[in-house]
Amino acid sequence: MTDIADQSVSTAAATTGRSLLQRGEHAKRRAASETRFRMLGLVAVMIGILAVVGLLASILSNGVSSFFQTYVTVDIYLNPAKLDKTGNRDPEALQKVTTFAYAPLISAAVEKLIETHGIEIEGLKPKDAAKIISKEAPASVRNYVLAHPSKIGETVKFDLLADGRVDGYYKGRVTMDSAKLDRNISPERLELADKLKHAGVLKTRFNWSFFTAPDASDTRPEAAGLGVAILGSAYMMIIVLVLSLPLGVAASIYLEEFAVQNFFTDIIEVNIANLAAVPSIVFGILGLAIFINFAGLPQSAPIVGGLVLTLMTLPTIIIATRAALKAVPPSIREAALGVGASKMQATFHHVLPLAMPGILTGTIIGLAQALGETAPLLLIGMVAFVREFPGAPPEGFFDPASALPVQVYNWTTRGDPAFVERASGAIIVLLVFLIIMNGLAIMLRRRFERRW
């Protein structure tokens, strides 16, 4: 039996001269080119992955430290003789006392701190000791006093920001050697900081105010936060969502379901496709010309940024929505029309719900794009230095604000290297938002995905 089978196989090979086990010249070449192509693809993917990993690693290594900040805990005597000469805690009088009056209180408190811990450092002038505290500190103490006037005359425990250089010392940006050449810091002060750290009053801890504080001036990078930028970006996203989703979906439904195919709609179609490819800075110029110069809306305001980004996002949403509508099989429309639904009922009851996952995905991707957009916002003045938080919507939409990507850009242009760290931190925040949004898009698509 086996013999016979073997025989027949060998005869087959003999008669045709072909075997599945032996590759011919042509097959060899084909296999080789296939292997080559596979290797090429693999190399391409590897390069891509390497680039992404390198990018993420550099951002993370630069930026993660911005989520931590060095603080000094000091007991400050809120001297009534300095802060409230009249003595009746009149809010208006308190308001008139500037931060200059607070600085000596902090100096005194630091001196006392050094004394109580028995720290002695050669060559450290007493008036320099307080410079390990941020220049932002008097303002934050003042804010506290204005909020709690009854505390005047008491000694209150404060967690004050350490100076940016001291903070940088613990993050490896500043060394004893570099401190010798630096006008803003001296090795003696770093020594003081080390001793305070040893005493447990100087700590590096998680920095919530990075997310809540407004931007700060060039000399106090340690105080700079993303609060205004996050709020500004959030306001703009709200505006973009509220305007572009209904507009985009309505336009798509009209074009896809109702409009008759003619020359006019063809032109619109081509234009929408082209709009999606227009460089974003052009939208910024448009926004500047129309919304600010012509309509007279305020500069730096989220409303203008939101409108510009809406214009940018619309084509994306329209293209995605039309694709989603097109993907709904015509049999569903016929089924609805066949039982006597009007065209609008067929669209809104059946077609739109089926297209929803695609529409939502497109919208979120459009929003994510808008969130990361910088160029048009620069042109409409969103890059201005804004320390005031915008008010609550809707009035807040007209107040000056910043935006996340613009804040990144802004910080990278500042001189102090501490701002580079902040910029990387801001990029991480931006990336986290983008990842969340894209994750949401994927989740929604999974969730609503239906088969028909």
Next chain:
Amino acid sequence: MNEMTETATEAAVNAAASNRSVKMRGDKVGVFYGEKQALFDVDLDIYEHEVTALIGPSGCGKSTFLRCLNRMNDTIDGCRVTGKLTLDSENIYDPKIDVVELRARVGMVFQKPNPFPKSIFENIAYGPRIHGLVKSKGDLDEVVAISLQKAGLFEEVKDRLNEPGTGLSGGQQQRLCIARAIAVSPEVILMDEPCSALDPIATAKVEELIDELRENYTIVIVTHSMQQAARVSQRTAMFHLGNLVEVDATDVIFTNPSDPKTQDYITGRYG
């Protein structure tokens, strides 16, 4: 030959008209897709409580004519209908008529089962709901149950009305679509090759159903199966290249057609 045919047809039509009333009447119906004419001067009467079968080779305009009867062609860009089509002697192409109302009275079942991707219940409840045919939830439940019963599907699905209609078998889906059409109480039901996607057993069920539905509805069915036309219809209309070749009682068409094209087509020599 033409004269002979015409007199014979007319006689048959008149005979039928004497005991049955005309539900829908086509008068020189022509259809254009853009420049191209797909249907030429079709004069065809649809009688009440009868099944009228439309047969003919592929591309001859059967679907086109059927879709004229509830103005489904309106949805096709560039489609234009000429001539006159009446439902109970009202011109359905009169600009003043309400197309939605027309489609509620002239329902349609498609070639491929196309249930909504919703529950079985929702599939059927949708029509009555948008037409305001039911006042309460109880009424709606009843309409759904009756429609499913009439479509012969109730027993099979009564325990899973909340499951998706797309989860049924092909034959069940087609009967669901028939139930959906019935639920809005139409007067005429149009069916475009309703069994072409079904196996022989499901086909038999649907055919049986069509025969029962004739009691209460007027049915127009497009079919490629001569046996099916012979089994379910009372009258048969033969189309060829956009023309109505002949129309007569089904048994006449199948035993003694007056046009050789019909003869060729039904004996399978053609098309």
